[in-house]
Amino acid sequence: MATIDEPLYPIAVLIDELKNDDIQLRLNSIRKLSTIARVLGEERTRKELIPFLGENNDDDDEVLLAMAEELGAFVPYVGGIEHANVLLPPLEALCSVEETSVRDKAVESLCRIGARMTGKDLIEYFIPLVKRLAAVEWFTARVSSCGLFHMAYPIAPEVSKTELRTIYGQLCQDDMPMVRRSAASHLGKFAATVEVTHLKTNILPIFEDLTRDEQDSVRLLAVEGCAALGKLVDPEDCVEIILPIMVNFSKDKSWRVRYMVANKLYELSEAVGPEPTRSDLLPAYVRLLRDNEAEVRIAAAGKVTQFSRILNPELAIQHILPCVKELSADSSQHVRSALASVIMGMAPDLGKDATIVQLLPIFLSLLKDDFPDVRLNIISKLDQVNQVIGIDLLSQSLLPAIVELAEDGHWRVRLAIIEYIPLLASQLGVEFFDDKLGALCMQWLKDKVYSIRDAAANNVKRLAEEFGPDWAMQHIIPQVLDMVNDQNYLYRMTILHAISLLAPVLGSEITSSKLLPLVINASKDRVPNIKFNVAKVLQSIIPVVDQSVVEKTIRPCLAELREDPDVDVRFFATQALKSSNQVGKSS
Template sequence: MMNPEMSENSLYPIAVLLDELKHDDLALRLNAIRRLSTIAQALGPERTRNELIPFLDEAAEDEDEILLAIAEELGNFVDNVGGPEYATVLLHPLGNLASVEETVVREKAVASLNHIGTVLSPAQLESDFIPLLKRLHSAEWFTNRASAAGLFAVAYARVNPALQAEMRQAYGQLCQDPTPMVRRVAAARLSEFVRQLQPEFLIEAAVPYFNCLSVDDQDSVRLLTVEPLVTISSALTTEQVGEFLLAAFRALAVDKSWRVRYMVADKFVELTRVMAPHVAKEEVVAMFVSFLKDGEAEVRTIICSQIPGFCELVGREDVLEKIYPHLKELVSDPAQPVRSAFATHVSGLAPLFEKEATHQYLLPLFLRLLKDDFSEVRLNIISRLDKVNAVIGIELLSDQLLPAIMELAEDKQWRVRLAIIEYIPLLAKQLGVAFFDEQLTHLCMSWLGDRVFSIREAATRNLKNLTDVFGAEWAKGTIIPKILGLANHPNYLYRMTTIFALTTIVPSVTPEVIRASILPAIESLVTDDIPNIRFNVAKSIEALAPVLQRDPELRPLVPAQIVPALTTLTQDPDQDVRYYAQRALQTVQNPVS
């Protein structure tokens, strides 16, 4: 419903908005822009088109923050102006914003224009959108031409063949523009434009675009041609790839700029797949090795992400003979990011190597990485050992790596200890109860007293997960007695952890264990000297209430034991304890059905 004030004075919303936009306070002006949709709804579509949009069109000289907000809002304004039929009214203000000097404003305006372009009819594209594109393309100032490069793809497929021919020619001009910034945008947008081209124009148009940009004298342009190289190659036949694009691939792979080589390395597996029929295996292996040995650490880092995929393409025998010697060098690479990336991806080789070769070639690398000086390297190798376990089995893995894992369980970096905790259930499932009890139970309990809360919290979840693996009877005889022993520990953190651990493990144990062991332990802490312990007892009981109410065997304990304990806490001298106790009491007395 329209605001009465608005009906009395039709200019009221515009006047208010004008005042706020001219206010010295930037935050107030931004708030006005964020209310455009509300104002448009009050005005209605016709007045929005006739009054609000022209007003915004005149506001193109404001601060960049304001212009950015306008560009963003107008992209979602189609419904406010009356739907797609009237959406062309938004093109002019957005076209002006696509011409400003600030890059982020232009990019947002182009994004909004593309969004609007998707709802325009072919007739609207030809009558309004294409003229805007031509105006930007032919403008003297380079910012306009840069914006134009981002508008071709959305319109091309839905205009007539004559306009398509003009657009192909115009895009080619942008690829040769005298301003590097325009050529950069043309390179960055080339893939999306190529996807709209008809197959018969790929050789005629797309390949020349690419070849022109791939030899640009600016490395900031050349590095953006790697993605289009993949896109164009995927759309051509293998013979066409070999004839028109192979030379460019070879040149980019050895480009003098490390940033270009970085982009090639990042897409190396994709590029190898499309180039493979025309490039000898020895050549692509040599390229790959050159990236592994590149003088720039950034290139060596990114090529590590390609190791599993590329080695799968090449095959195990060639990997062991020609690539593995260079992989071994990455373990001791002087750059820590390289070792970290290698640790992340090297385990992906295990399925290719299979059991025997993984044990012989990969495990020595893992052991060295587990002893790396940087915690991130150790963390990355630990968190991906499940891939290795799937290949060689936990018994062999534990024999080789368990000592290193035990050492890392006490690592000074808490994130490393956390990764070990998260890996424990997998170990447990494969090792079996006897081996686990002998080797790892003490370790799991020690984490409950860790100085870092996140570790103690993870340790309680770990105990529940172990109970799910080994069963409630195992928990009853093995870990619950150890947890209960912490309830009388002199350090209050251990007593606090007791509450968390018992509360977490409840869903995985039997009603008998809850009645005989868990509830008495929690109730014993009702009179603890530390207020934090007491209010966590109340929070624990509140969390357990649904379990108690749901089970017929446990339900009688609520009035007999739980309510009296909470009643005691509601009279506690500490305000926080009383608050949580009252909330818990309300929960247990008024269960949700």
């Protein structure tokens, strides 16, 4: 029986597996290409493996996608950059397949290889490849070619550059909408490589044709080109050519195009130059804020702060604020949520007076919105308003709403309020805080939701850091003493967690005299979960207190817990005792 020559064996196995009916075997074989290439060596990889892959007619998209990805990283296995051109044919074939993800990956790999190729090889192999793809009758190849022009153009000779610009213009007018879409999508990248002198004569006319395309999917991609081209051309050309196109797009019959305009309008405004010119975009933006489609209003509302920032405050107050007021009562909860996430940022730009008179009522209405996400988005940005209107006015206007939200039925809203409390506490001062919010902070320790109790414990620690040990002794410790014996074991566990967090903040003396006795007492609890948490808390307290306290109080308690009938209690008690031994040795 004839045997396969050993050097030929890997390629024989590969061929065998690539023809197997089992897709997983074929896929595994593709994933091993780099290993097989190393075994074959660079020359045989170039002469045998790569040509074989180019002839592979696998019809499974997953296998082809894997091949397109693998080939993008194959330059070292074919002998380096000087031989990179051998990888182009199989990838060129993959650029014509029907599956979009395979074509996209093939284009990505071609760009990756092209970025490493020498100028000579790019001219000899890469540019002809781009031209061939752009001329193929089947549209998928032409779609792929659009993503390669920005790689080919910079190194092309002048004659080829003229030809490439012409070909790209033809692709922008292709009969197939999918090709025009691809051309519109990649126009910005291609334009960035084209000389300034040709931008106005070649690229802008192409772009204007795309903006008038009958397919809305082409026009919306052209919108993206507005912002990209705006940054490339002179400000005068941007104002004269691109700005009117963008304004016209804001009235497009397709809501998808208008949605894209709402997303890109601010980006374009940065390219059009000084403030007076930017104000030309204002009517278009106002139109988008009042659009019939909720999706467009969502996109526009999300840019309110950014757009207000590029206008002078008077224009923003006169034109943007009335729209903001309308949006705060919009029928779509998602519009209100988008507005709530950014509206706070308007305060610094509008100034104190406009914020108090115009924005504050809107804040208050959004704080009482029926939709939890709206309330959450407002709460998370309250600090931006503090800086403008001052804490006195904030406490008078917003504090009642905050107190109300502290008992909100939606737990995520309560959580957001808890996380905001330390910041509010530092600004309100200790007396005001004790009067208005102190009781709330302890109330949260007995919330039904674990995440709230956990956040409340961390909140108590942060407040102790803010106001100091003396304040904690007066306002926290007495209530902790009351709650540590609560009938609900879950609340008792929360108090133990709070003690472990407070101990490092309050220091050795207070921990030893006030907190430790509570923990020791809890070690007699009837619930095993409490007892093993006691062991964990004692372990965390060991570094805080004196060694004498560890020896006299903590270790005896842990030794007793180590004999507990419950396996978890014994485990954590043993861990804590080991920790105390290490601390004892180090001291």
